[in-house]
Amino acid sequence: METETLLLNMGPVHPSTHGVLRFKLRMDGEIIRDCQIVVGYLHRGTEKFGEMKTYLQFIPYTDRLDYIAAMPNNYAYVKAVEELAGIEVPQRAEYIRVLVMELNRVINHLVFMGSLLLDLGASTMIMYGFRERENALQLYESLCGARMTFNYIRPGGVREDLPDGFIPKLNEFIKDMEKRIVDYEELVNGNEIFLMRMKNIGVINAEEAINYGMTGPSMRGSGVDHDIRKLEPYSIYQDLDFKACMRREGDSYARYLVRVDEIRESLHILKQIVDKLPKGNTINQRYGFAPNTGAPSAVTSYFPRIFTPAEGEVYSRIEAPKGELGFFVASDGTTKPYRVKIRSPSFCNLVALPKMVLGLKIPDLIAAFGTIDIVLGDVDR
Amino acid sequence: MITNPNAYDLIIAILNAIGVYNIILGFFQDQGMEYVLRIIIVLVEVAVVVVFALVTVMFLSWLERKMFAVVQSRYGPMVTGPRGLFQPIADGIKLLGKEDIIPAKADRWIFTLAPFIVFVSVLLVFIPLPFGESLILSDLRVGLLYIIAISAITPVSILLAGWASNNKYSLMGAIRAVAQDISYTIPLAITAIAVVVFVGSLSTVDIVNAQQGYWFGFIPKWFIFLQPLGFILFLIACIAEMGRIPFDFQESEQELVAGFFTEYSGMKFAMFFLAEYAHLFAVSGIIVTIFLGGWTGPAIPLIPIQITSLIYFMIKTYAVIFFAMWLRDTVPRVRIDQLLHLGWKIMIPLALLNLLFAAFLVTFVVTAGVR
Amino acid sequence: MNSAEELKYLLPNSVVSVGVQTNKPQAVIRKEDFLKVAEKVKELGYDNLSVITGVDRVDRIEVIYNLFSYKKKQNLALKVVLDHRSPEVDSVTSIWKVADWLERETYDLVGVKFNGHPDLKRILLPEGWIGHPLRKDYDMNTEQFVTIGEDGEDIVSPDGSNLLRRK
């Protein structure tokens, strides 16, 4: 029977587009025949800001890219600057950096689980995720004074040392999380309705996943065993014992499970860091004061106002919770970067979505979209 | 034919007990307007039911939010009244104060009419619902059939609302609601028929009366024990009929924004809201009536059976409502085609099988025991 | 021999020069041969296109492609130098699908035209935006206003006269 297709405009204001994303769908009844993604509603010109601000001043702006997990953004930019200028980083600072980044991975995946389940109609999981996230955010608050926009990592180290009582609280958090994950798995993983909604939905095979530029957990759900922490170990990852979580199915459920596994792996990494954390400086002596004592807001980092790395270009990438996060920084020898380009994981992962959902239904689009785990601040920059 | 006593008889009995009935009746008879008295009593009944429904709806919306909050480690509404009990009233006042928007391209008449049809059709279900011994508005001889027929009006009005809104999301929500309702009324009716086979009557009061007493002295003669499969099917069909998670396609917030009432605001929105919770109560009451023994329960000395039966009915109904809310807090939503698949390919065959089983039981096993 | 030198060895005519991008090997490619080189590079196993960056160097525009091979675990950066007035290069969408959006972004913000791209239009900024913001000569002081038209598409205007206009 000949049927007329219907143009459905989903977004930019829609409950499950995770912000301001717009799908232009051509529907045959409930079946998606064509899917176009329109982005850019949250474009703030972050790359242009990069050219206008000094190397130090740009760090707070990177917090606002992927605001669910801002620490890796901080680090990815700082890493690029460090590679450009050849700055040494003390061991303790590296450990603290990895600690905060892995903690952020846990947070990101908790929010992912919550919002995915919320997209599917189960509204309880997001509250559980946020309940545990709150504990982690309080750790961050005690560490750097902010809960989401940290501005904590500096070229040459970190802003401040860990506060008193941080490690015991972190241990408590890890212990608590290990128990809570069991709860989540019982609540979600075996649920038949959840399986019905996730299995064989939004399938993408390994080759396509790579070709479409997917990275991170979304790609590892398709059976590609690649993790930048393993491929090009940065910071102290070569000293740590962890594995890149991987599933073969390539469907939404696989992508979900990869992230649940990653929470466990991250907790495992955190435990190792707590054991191994060395003593020493938290910032390269050239870029910091000797630590002040006493006062709670004692500042230990002092970045020189005239910081001019030599002319050059660098592309440096890390494994952010959402995928490969890269910063291309070009310097022309002045105090400001000549060009900053952000390769954001959300942006590139989104390219593959239309490929996944053609021929499926609207609820499947929501489910597949939820498992790609994007943040609009990261997509639009 | 002997009809079961209903609320009309009860009111007259109460008036008699106080000793004023004859005086009032005499007054009206003098005027030659006996029918006016009948109308007044019926209007009183209707007023009681409407007020009861509204209060229940408010309480249920509070309960739902509170349940949600407790499950999610939160407090829920706390400020308005003791533990936030008056929050629904505050919400109602807020909704009354909202601008009543009718979209420019909407069909004005149908758009305005639809919420009222939904609400009235839900209220009509209360008529043959036995709240307790003789606490029933009217014991229709075709009570069960009537309930199924009336609940078929709801999707029609939802379709009206969705169509009149002139919004693609509303239309899709409405189409889903109708598809869902058609496919779930059938197993609903078939499982209900299985119970009717035991009772031999469509009257809700007869169904409850058939469940009085005990087997072996301690197992109540509820149909849930004779028809466990029927109960599960009926429960699933009812949740689908109510349009609650996991089967809330008519709204399905994350997919269709708010489904058929996307365009509604203010009091019209409140009407849908009221209808939803009134429906929840009514359908839970039906489940209790058919499978959980209705208002039956051990008699307590010194307290009139009308009161104890009402209490038993409420306890059971709220247990069912609690289960529906508990389920909503836990599970995600099914996909629409999966739901239809479940309805047509699994539930209808199972319901038919269950009917066959019931007929077998009636014919060969418990003919004497239950009837 | 690093990956850029290997490429130079294989395609001596197309690769202009070999250098480094801080710690990654980089090859500068003649823009006429770019598509051919990209195909060769894909054959060599560089299956992941990380990022496409356009840099406005005032007198020229450079487009830098950062590639990675999951098979060989090697990095490679390709650079094409384009004319500043009409920067045009062949699209690699047919080779790496992710280039679709990355090229659109480069077109949008830097103004590089990618020949053979299936749907080359602005992605982050609305259609009709004047200028390419990441060019060094972009006028930061001109305000542009975006409104939504009848059909839901964006309309850009240099003055705010059509803001909050209702029918």
Next chain:
Amino acid sequence: MIGIIKGLIVTMKHILKIGNRKTVTVQYPYERMKVAPRFRGRHAVDEDACIGCGICETTCPNSTITIVKYGTRWFPEFNLGMCLFCGLCVDACPMNALKMTGDYELADYSRESLIYGPERILFKKEVSK
């Protein structure tokens, strides 16, 4: 079916508050959470230490700070409507005069009232004897 029942048990545990599954939210604004000592909220300037040098002004990434004359001396003025609360100004202050307090309830009715001049942010350090 088993999976759903497992899930129902988890939610029931929360209803009955078994194990460490207590209510965690607080009744803001009747109850407040304690903010960390390092919390980056509204700025405060030590009246005695500030020399009005303007280093904070040049460090600020978002032009939040301007140096204004207050009485006879110069002090920074913060337009908190533009502030990123990044704390770079605190890091940069050569006299350690600038700090960020735990004051986070900064919502206001107009943009003008978000400009915090010296009269609202100055404090005197208590000298312990």
